[in-house]
Amino acid sequence: MKKKLLATLVVAVLVGSISLTTFAMGGGQVNGFCEAGLPKICRRLNLTPEQELKILRIRQDFQKETQPLRFEMQRKQLELRHLWAAKILDQSKIETKEKEVSGLRVQIINKARGMREKVENTLTAEQRSKLEKAGEKCKTSSGPYRRYPRCKEKKDGCFDN
Secondary structure, eight states: OHHHHHHHHHHHHHHHHHHHHHHHHOOOOOOHHHHTTOHHHHHHHTOOHHHHHHHHHHHHHHHHHHHHHHHHHHHHHHHHHHHHHSSSOOHHHHHHHHHHHHHHHHHHHHHHHHHHHHHHHHSOHHHHHHHHHHHHHSEEOSSTTTTSEEOSSOOTTOSOO
8 A cells, every 4th residue: 555655656746847847848839930939029029920931941041051160169169178178288279279169159140140130121110129129128138149138127028028
């Protein structure tokens, strides 16, 4: 009897923990541009299906275009880790590798800026003004979407409540 009770309790804890992590990920709508990563912006800007599709294609092209750069950067970062882990550090090799990584990072950032400009060009004037107003009220996030706002506080106009 005690074994059955213990087994039931263990199963209940496992099911509970799995369901909690599932709920934590959020359900949200998954379609078009929203699937690509910025769902709050989709809802607030009221993108048309054509705009969502065009933006999704722009983002997919960006991913395809930068994939070799990202892989190369990861490889160089791994090489850099090996250089730092060596018993005797070779400062000139480390600096050279860091410059290579920085160069790749700059290339990716420049391509991300180009992608962002293409995305903004698909928006109407009204949608761009909403995006700018939200950016004035909110701080910007890090990463390739720096100009997409992330709120300090919950205010109207901010996208990431």
